[in-house]
Amino acid sequence: MNPLVRKAKKPVEGARKSTIREVAERAGVSTATVSRILAGNYPDAPATRDRVMQAVKELHYVANVHARSLAGTPTKSVAIIVNSVVSPHYAHVAQGVQAEAAAVGWLCLIGTTGGDAERELAMVQLMREQHAEAVILVGNVLANREYRTRMSQYAHSLAAAGSRLVLCGRQPLGPDVPAVVVECDYTGGAFAATSHLLAAGHKRILCLGRRPGYTTAEARLAGYRNALAAHGIPHDPGLEVEGTFVREEGYRMIKERLAAGPRDFTAIFAFNDLLAAGALHALHENGLSVPQDVSLVGFDDLPPALDIGLTTMHLPHEELGRTAVRLAVEHATHGGTPPHVVLDTHLVERESVRPLESRP
Amino acid sequence: MNPLVRKAKKPVEGARKSTIREVAERAGVSTATVSRILAGNYPDAPATRDRVMQAVKELHYVANVHARSLAGTPTKSVAIIVNSVVSPHYAHVAQGVQAEAAAVGWLCLIGTTGGDAERELAMVQLMREQHAEAVILVGNVLANREYRTRMSQYAHSLAAAGSRLVLCGRQPLGPDVPAVVVECDYTGGAFAATSHLLAAGHKRILCLGRRPGYTTAEARLAGYRNALAAHGIPHDPGLEVEGTFVREEGYRMIKERLAAGPRDFTAIFAFNDLLAAGALHALHENGLSVPQDVSLVGFDDLPPALDIGLTTMHLPHEELGRTAVRLAVEHATHGGTPPHVVLDTHLVERESVRPLESRP
DNA sequence: CGCTCCTGGGAAAGCGCTTTCTCAACCGTG
DNA sequence: CACGGTTGAGAAAGCGCTTTCCCAGGAGCG
Numbered sequence: 183m184n185p186l187v188r189k190a191k192k193p194v195e196g197a198r199k200s201t202i203r204e205v206a207e208r209a210g211v212s213t214a215t216v217s218r219i220l221a222g223n224y225p226d227a228p229a230t231r232d233r234v235m236q237a238v239k240e241l242h243y244v245a246n247v248h249a250r251s252l253a254g255t256p257t258k259s260v261a262i263i264v265n266s267v268v269s270p271h272y273a274h275v276a277q278g279v280q281a282e283a284a285a286v287g288w289l290c291l292i293g294t295t296g297g298d299a300e301r302e303l304a305m306v307q308l309m310r311e312q313h314a315e316a317v318i319l320v321g322n323v324l325a326n327r328e329y330r331t332r333m334s335q336y337a338h339s340l341a342a343a344g345s346r347l348v349l350c351g352r353q354p355l356g357p358d359v360p361a362v363v364v365e366c367d368y369t370g371g372a373f374a375a376t377s378h379l380l381a382a383g384h385k386r387i388l389c390l391g392r393r394p395g396y397t398t399a400e401a402r403l404a405g406y407r408n409a410l411a412a413h414g415i416p417h418d419p420g421l422e423v424e425g426t427f428v429r430e431e432g433y434r435m436i437k438e439r440l441a442a443g444p445r446d447f448t449a450i451f452a453f454n455d456l457l458a459a460g461a462l463h464a465l466h467e468n469g470l471s472v473p474q475d476v477s478l479v480g481f482d483d484l485p486p487a488l489d490i491g492l493t494t495m496h497l498p499h500e501e502l503g504r505t506a507v508r509l510a511v512e513h514a515t516h517g518g519t520p521p522h523v524v525l526d527t528h529l530v531e532r533e534s535v536r537p538l539e540s541r542p
Numbered sequence: 543m544n545p546l547v548r549k550a551k552k553p554v555e556g557a558r559k560s561t562i563r564e565v566a567e568r569a570g571v572s573t574a575t576v577s578r579i580l581a582g583n584y585p586d587a588p589a590t591r592d593r594v595m596q597a598v599k600e601l602h603y604v605a606n607v608h609a610r611s612l613a614g615t616p617t618k619s620v621a622i623i624v625n626s627v628v629s630p631h632y633a634h635v636a637q638g639v640q641a642e643a644a645a646v647g648w649l650c651l652i653g654t655t656g657g658d659a660e661r662e663l664a665m666v667q668l669m670r671e672q673h674a675e676a677v678i679l680v681g682n683v684l685a686n687r688e689y690r691t692r693m694s695q696y697a698h699s700l701a702a703a704g705s706r707l708v709l710c711g712r713q714p715l716g717p718d719v720p721a722v723v724v725e726c727d728y729t730g731g732a733f734a735a736t737s738h739l740l741a742a743g744h745k746r747i748l749c750l751g752r753r754p755g756y757t758t759a760e761a762r763l764a765g766y767r768n769a770l771a772a773h774g775i776p777h778d779p780g781l782e783v784e785g786t787f788v789r790e791e792g793y794r795m796i797k798e799r800l801a802a803g804p805r806d807f808t809a810i811f812a813f814n815d816l817l818a819a820g821a822l823h824a825l826h827e828n829g830l831s832v833p834q835d836v837s838l839v840g841f842d843d844l845p846p847a848l849d850i851g852l853t854t855m856h857l858p859h860e861e862l863g864r865t866a867v868r869l870a871v872e873h874a875t876h877g878g879t880p881p882h883v884v885l886d887t888h889l890v891e892r893e894s895v896r897p898l899e900s901r902p
Numbered sequence: 903c904g905c906t907c908c909t910g911g912g913a914a915a916g917c918g919c920t921t922t923c924t925c926a927a928c929c930g931t932g
Numbered sequence: 933c934a935c936g937g938t939t940g941a942g943a944a945a946g947c948g949c950t951t952t953c954c955c956a957g958g959a960g961c962g
Contacts, residue, residue: 226941242702249920252609252949270845277628292636429848563949572912572913585908
């Protein structure tokens, strides 16, 4: 049933958790009384109350969540599933989710997939078993046919169980799939970033991070192309460099390109800041400086950006996470069609762009 | 009882989770049979098996973890509590924890404290209710008397319940407190970092991040002082700058110091990379460059380090997390005295240190 | 052919809690 | 002093699952 392994092993010592019965006995009352006093929603005599609290303290008693859940006072929780926690974008979203969950007293479960669709599906399944109020999926994934089908199924069964699937920074699965969607305007952002470069007079703009089939990459590429088109610049596929969204790739892309022949671009639009950082490194190694020789724009406005003075598109990462759980909660409470919100992005100007001098 | 709020709200629609009984009825068998077939640990007739699996599929059935836990097949989980997920160090540790947990099929719960001891205690309590196999506490905290007492109590009651408290990158609470400890050799690392600067001929070394009462800061300060002493350099309290471990603070420290008077140091040892990044920024603003004018060493070897070419102490962040859960598991299985391991650190040389020219 | 031995599956007893439902005691009133 | 209205607390019924314990039927044996 469950695709994730579960090894069974016995603890070596007979460690025991104290039960409500033991507390009741020690306090000389019934379990019902203990339960009520702990819940604090019932008239209670101070004397009894004290005795119970005393027993609780002495026994280090904590209620068993599982029993409590079964009996009708479930602990709410929300699950977040990301590629990796170390990637700044995911980390920020996770932070937002965690913060918002904590604010309403919910627990936060977390799982990572390493970018593997198979593991992601398994994680969703696991979280479904946990009866999380919402399962939040963040970011990039290769959205092929089979994946969509399976994920739609999960969305449905999650919804049938009163939970929600939340897609965060990811395109909707389809019109009839009951999934909450919260994303940023990637296409618009990419449009703005590219336009910024175009406004500075750049015409040969390399873009880094093309990745067919991956939703986030495709959205940015679309924005890039739209901007070019809007400025009447012919679109050159040779300027669209393929690769994943990691630092090393940015480095590789530029290194290889500069090694391959004379420089045929005056600016770079990197699809994320990591890529930009890697690219910058490669440029420096080739004696090129930013923005003197090459202008550079990133996407994300995450930690590396500030350190390298990168002009970049700011994304409301943490807000993405917060909104995800807020929306999930609201939707679970009020019902209706699953919301789909698009958060805005804006350009943050630092020191990596300079107008292109028009040569006479 | 529970210090965290729990709001109760009713879902708007009658969303229902299917139960094992419904599956049993649909398949025309008893619940016992369904349970056994799902567990797969019992001889079963293929025909029955197929009927059951069919029903499971049709009903989108997933077992209720809570019921299952109660009935004796608990889902194991491990909880990690950090200041914040966005801080790279915590993120890496969390990644390690998550990965290791996933490897043994455990669930990973996460909570953040924002550096507040009160919230940390509340989180431990919450995780205790969840019956996590281990509660992992990461990093810095103001370890005052009251905090220690309370945390020791939690350690004891966690241990009494067959769980473990794991302190990650934090000093032990005391000899008789049943807590697993895994940390890095901060003092040794700080010693090495400072020695590296000393070996390059620097004698006036500013150190950034003094913070009395905070264990991690104090360990680094001790290493710094030890190194100075080992080289017979008189120890100047005026060179120990106080502040928290964030970028802005590093910037502030250097900015204020340079504004206050002539530069009285030739090198800087920052207690973490964020501080170093901030300091670098301030140096640049003052027309000082690294390593030409000032040598700089950081601590952590986390993302900003690579981008700014920082020579720094490498810490095995992710390994810290992995070890934490591994140790907790082992200790829960085999018992004995709680282990205490210290992981090694090493210097990573980049381009931020240069030998001091001895002026004639 | 009568016996034991497997194999497959049902009944039912909990796991630890919450929550009706019930009831005893006690209060103040007319 | 009898009586309705509080207040405080117990008994017991589940919540959804796992797991003994138990039993029917067929295979294998002497």
